[in-house]
Amino acid sequence: MKDKPGIYLIDVTNRDGVQTSRICLSKLQKTMINLYLNEMGIFQSEFGFPVTHHETNYLNANLELVKMGVLSPIRLGGWVRATKDDVRVAFKQVPQIKHLNLSISTSDQMIIHKFKGKLDHRSVIKEMVEAVKEARKLGAETIGVNAEDASRTRMDYLIEFAQAAKEAGADRIRYCDTLGYDTPFSIYERIKLLAEAVKIPIEIHGHNDLGLAVANSVAAAKAAIDAGCCAYINTCINGMGERAGNADLVSVILAIKYASGMQDYRLDERVNLKLAWKICKYASYAFGVPIPINQPGIGANAFAHESGIHADGALKDRRNYELYDFEELGRGEPEIIDTGRKITAGEYSGIKGFRNVYEKLEIEFHDDKEATKILELVRYANVHNQKPLVDDELRFIAKYPDVARQIFTMNP
Numbered sequence: 001m002k003d004k005p006g007i008y009l010i011d012v013t014n015r016d017g018v019q020t021s022r023i024c025l026s027k028l029q030k031t032m033i034n035l036y037l038n039e040m041g042i043f044q045s046e047f048g049f050p051v052t053h054h055e056t057n058y059l060n061a062n063l064e065l066v067k068m069g070v071l072s073p074i075r076l077g078g079w080v081r082a083t084k085d086d087v088r089v090a091f092k093q094v095p096q097i098k099h100l101n102l103s104i105s106t107s108d109q110m111i112i113h114k115f116k117g118k119l120d121h122r123s124v125i126k127e128m129v130e131a132v133k134e135a136r137k138l139g140a141e142t143i144g145v146n147a148e149d150a151s152r153t154r155m156d157y158l159i160e161f162a163q164a165a166k167e168a169g170a171d172r173i174r175y176c177d178t179l180g181y182d183t184p185f186s187i188y189e190r191i192k193l194l195a196e197a198v199k200i201p202i203e204i205h206g207h208n209d210l211g212l213a214v215a216n217s218v219a220a221a222k223a224a225i226d227a228g229c230c231a232y233i234n235t236c237i238n239g240m241g242e243r244a245g246n247a248d249l250v251s252v253i254l255a256i257k258y259a260s261g262m263q264d265y266r267l268d269e270r271v272n273l274k275l276a277w278k279i280c281k282y283a284s285y286a287f288g289v290p291i292p293i294n295q296p297g298i299g300a301n302a303f304a305h306e307s308g309i310h311a312d313g314a315l316k317d318r319r320n321y322e323l324y325d326f327e328e329l330g331r332g333e334p335e336i337i338d339t340g341r342k343i344t345a346g347e348y349s350g351i352k353g354f355r356n357v358y359e360k361l362e363i364e365f366h367d368d369k370e371a372t373k374i375l376e377l378v379r380y381a382n383v384h385n386q387k388p389l390v391d392d393e394l395r396f397i398a399k400y401p402d403v404a405r406q407i408f409t410m411n412p
């Protein structure tokens, strides 16, 4: 097992999650997600769009946190279209970016009905190859090439596309099941063919339109490894993402660890499920989307038993009715809620109340000048988030005020 290639996670909450209809995250919330993902041992966070202007300060500020060693060892990767022009703009706006995924459609459906004559099969490969070479020239350390709608792409063309990407210098191919069209059976076969033919690490980007995102991701990772290539699964916290969502982060980890037959496959050793409860709760609060009662691992009912036979069985031995332990997911601690007076720090806070909030977090300021400076940033953070800040956000602002200021700054 040790010699086998491994499974790594690339979380795309800060890209696919935020491009989803009706939900969004502030740049501070995206930063917190990056910090939690790093703490959780996730390999990479797809942290945003380097070509989009309102992302620029946030992206550069987070790369500053990388330089400071705060966001380490996680990799922060940007998403851009696979065109030379977009790659150039990405490096112009975010010069320190080191990891990129370059995306272009590869299915007949999209080449014919989306590009509508602007690009054909040959020019799709040409554009992609030029973009990969440009990204490498401008300093990209790792490049993933995304085949959008890969699941509806002709297999021979997909292999030709991936081969060209590899020869141009790409490190990985992202197989995007953009519409959630695959089944575990079809994706296993297709990834196995692709990985065997091209011998390149495979990323799996699954969508949940048919409720198969997690199953497809696990089957695809198994196929890549059976073909001798590393697998990188794209996930989103709480299964957020376009339409019916992406593969849920915690479910994917649980499936690789505990599903039948998966024990022979090696998950990145750095992954630490202890953070699961915290990161899922935070994302739920930040997105304003409640966690369903039956969400795997995290839902209120994930470890609840009521019926006579189940309750009796679980009390005798948890393995009778539980595949994994709640403690492993960071659950089990009581949560304390203030029921008396509560001072919060908001857009219109004054210095006294503000000091009270920070004293409770056991954070002290050197002098009034420092306190006033942090208070001003906390006010902006509240304008930015439009909901009460959580303790970790308050701590972050006090610890990294200059980075926080950059995150809050936008100049349309």
Ligand SMILES: [Zn+2]
Pocket (backbone or CB within 6 Å): 016, 178, 205, 207, 241, 242
């Ligand atoms: Zn997607």
